[in-house]
Amino acid sequence: MSDPVPHDDHRIGDDAAASHVPEPVLPEPVRQRVVALTAAALPSVPADELPVPLRRVAKFAPNRRARLGGQAIAAQLAADPLFRQRVTGRILDEAGELGVAVLEGVCPAAADPVEVAALAYLARPQNWRDLVEAAGEVVRAEADSAVVTELIREAEQRATRAEHDRAVAKVEADKLRDELARVREELGQLREEARTLSRSLRETQGRERKASEMLATERGRATRAAADHDAELRRVRAKLAEAEAAAGTVRATAKEARAVDDARLWLLLETIGRAAVGLRRELALDPAERNPADFVADTYADRPESVSSSRGLDADDPARLDQLLALPRAHLVVDGYNVTKRGFGEMSLEQQRKRLITGLGGIAAQTGDEVTVVFDGAERVHGLPPAPRGVRVLFSRKGETADELIRRLVRAEPTGRPVVVVSSDREVADGVRRHGAYPLGADALLRRLSRS
Template sequence: MPLSDAPDDLTPEAAVASAQSGDDHVEPVLPEVVRQRVISLAAGAMTGVPLDELPMPLRRVAKFAPNRRARLGGPVIAMQLSGDPLLRQRLATRIVNDAGDLGAAILEGVAPAAADPVEVAALAYLARPDGWRSMVDESTEAVRAEAEGSVAAERIRDVEQRLARAEHDRAVARVEADKLRDELARLRDETTGLREEVRSLGKSLRESQARERKATDMLSAEKGRAVRAAADHDAEVRRLRAKLAEAESAAGAQRQSAKDARAVDDARLWLLLETIGQAAVGLRRELALDPTDKLPADFVADTSADRPENASGAGAARALDADDPARLDQLLSLPKAHMIVDGYNVTKKGYAEISLEQQRNRLIAGVGGLVAQTRAEVTVVFDGAERVHGLPPAPRGVRVLFSRKGETADELIRRLVRAEPAGRPIVVISSDKEVVDGVRRHGAYPLSSDTLLRRLSRS
C-alpha cells in the first residue's frame, strides 16, 4: 500500500512494511555506484539506532563515524540489508523521512524526472514501494547509460585527441620529409661539385708534379749557369768599381764647376726678374690699370649660362696633359690658374649610384676643399637639362654654372676657355673626347675625370 494511502494511525515503519509486503524477495543486482549510495544512506541512518536493536555484525560497525562506517563496514551493511528485511525497514523509514519530497514520491511509486537516478534507485531499493523493481531497473539503466555515455564520450575525446596528435605528427612528418628531401638534393649537388673539384684538383696535382719535375731539371741547369755567371759578375764588379772611382772623381770636379755656373745664372736671373718687376710696376702706373672684381669666366656666366640661386664665384688653375693627381696639384699651384670641371662627367664616373642632387653636392663640397688648399679659381659646369633650384651655398671660391636651354655643358665649357686671355693656365677636367680635343685647341690643359676623383679622394 503506498504511504499516501495508509490510514492516519499507521506509522512510517508500517507504511514501508506495507509497501514491501507484496514484493518478490529476490535481491536485484545493483550497479556499484547505486550499491555504494545504498550503503552510505544506511550507514547514516544507523546513527541514533540503539545498539541492542541492531544485528550483532553491525554493532561494532555502528560505533564508527558515518563516513568510516560506510567505508570500512560497507560489505557487512550490504549483506545485512539484503538478508534482514526488518533492519532494512527501520533504516528505510529514517532515510525516506530524511529525503523529504523525494522520499514521499518514491513511496508513492513515482520517480521525479529531474531526480538523480542513483538517488532514486537507492531510495527505491531501501523503501521498496509498489513497482520498486521497475524504478530500480529504470534508474539502473539510466545510471548505466550515463556511465556508458561518459565512457563513450571519454573514448571519443581520446580518439579525437589521438587523431589530432596523429594529424599533427603527420604534418610534422611531411615537413621533416620535405626538409630531408631538400637536404638530400643539396647534398647531392654538393657531392657532384666535390667530385668535379676532386677531378680538377687531381688534374692540377698531376700538372703541378710535372711542372715540378721540369723545374727541378731547369734548376739544376740554372745552378751551373749561375756559378759561371757569378764568377763573371765578380770580375765585372771589380772592373766597374774601378770605373766608378774614376767617375766619382770626375763628377766631383763637374759638381764644383756646375755650382759655380749656377751661382752666376742665379745672379743673372735675379737681376732679370728685378728688372721685369720694376718695368711691370711702371707699365701698370702708366696705363692706370685698376684691380678688377670680375674675372673672364664671370662675363661668360652672365651672358651664356645659368647660375643656381645660391652659387658663388672663385678662383683656380690650369694643368698638364697627364692623369697624375700630383700634376694637377702642380698646375693649380701656377699663378692665376683656373680649373673648369665638367660636373656630371665627373660625378657619373665617380659615384653614379647616388642621386643627381647628392652627386652635385658631393662634387661641389670636394672642389671647395681643393680651393681652400690651392687658392685657385674653380668653375663647375652642369648640363641645364638637369637644372634644379635651391642648391646649398657653394663653398668660397667655387663658381657653379648650368648651361642654358639650347646649349650643352660642353659648349659652355669651350666658351669659358675661349674667354680667358692667352697665356693664363686653364685646366679642364673631363673624360669627354670632344671636350678634350676642343679645349686643347684653345691652349687649355685637359685632364681626365679620374685625375680629379683621385685627387679628391686624398683630401
C-alpha cells in the first residue's frame, strides 16, 4: 500500500507555520496509544531516517520499546515533524480504512475515539485538534461514568452490607432474648438451690458441733494411747540394744573365724605355689617360646603366620565369647570361610579374608589371647599380605579340609587349656567338643566384630 500521507514541502511548511501553536495536552489514554503506535512502527523506519535519540529505542524488544522509550518517542513526535510524517505513513497503512477516514477528517461513529485521536495527532488533518479534544471529552466522560458506576456499586455494596448487618442484628437480638429467658430461668433455679444449701449448711453446722465434741473425747483417748505407746517403745528399744550387743559379739566371732579361714587359704595357696616352683626347678622347664598350634602350623599348613593373643565367643552370644576369652591363656581358633560366608558372603574371597583377619587383629590387640584363623587351601592365593600382630593365618594342605586342620590344632593343645573354636559347622563343633574345646557359632564372632 502506498503512503497516504504526502511528504511534500507544502505539508512540512504547514507544520512549520503551526509550530508556534503550542502542542495540545493529550489525554493519558491518547498519549499512551500514540506512543504504542509509534513504537510498533519504529523498526520499519530506516535507521538513517530515525532521530538519533530513537535509534537505540528501535532496537528494543517490542514489549519494552513503548515502556522504556515512551518519553523519548513523545518528545520526538512533538519536536520533529518530518519524523512524525514518516512514521505516520506506516501507521496509517496499518490502520487501513480508519486511517483513510482520519486523513479526511472524519470520525467513524463505531471507531474507538482514543484510536481516532491518536491517528489524528499523528496524521494531523485539518481538524485534528478537534478530534483530539473530542477524544479527551469522551475519555473524561468515560472516566466520569466509571467514577459514577463505581460510586453506585459502592453504594449498592453499602446497602447490601447494611441489610446484612440488619439481618445479623435481628438474629443476634433474638439470640439475646432467648439467652435472657434462659438466664432468668437459671436465676430462679439458683435461688432455689441457695435456699436448699442454706438449710444444708445449718444442718452441717449442727453435725460439726457434735463432731467437735466427739473429737475432743477421741483426743483424750489418743493422748492416753500415746503415753502407753511411748512406754512400749522404750521397752522395745531396750530389747533392741540387748540384741545389737549380742549381734556385735556374733560378728566379732565370725570375723575371727573368717580371719582363720583366710590364713589357712593363704597358707594352702602359698604351699601350692612353692610346690609348683620347686617342680618346675626340678624338671628344669624353661619358658616356652612357641605354642602347640605353632607346631601344627609348621607340619600341616602351607603358610604359618606370627602368633598373637585374642578372644573367643560362645553359642551365638558375644557375652559368652567375652567370658571365655577372659580365661587365662585362652586360644581362639576360627573356621575362616564358615564365618565370612555367613557374615559378608557378598564380597570376594580376598575381601572376606582381609575383613575377617583385620577384625581378629583388633580382638587380639584387646585381649592378648592367641588367635588362629584357618582357611581351606583350595581357595588359597599367593602373595597374601602379612597378618596383623597376634593373628596366625593357616591354609589347609591339598587333600585336607579346614575342619580337619582345626581338629588337629585342638588335639595339639594340652589338657586343661581353654580353646575356643568358632564355626557353625555341626561336625566341627561336635569334634572339638570331644577334645575339651568350647564350640561357638559364627554369629557370636560376627556380633563381637560388629560391636568392635
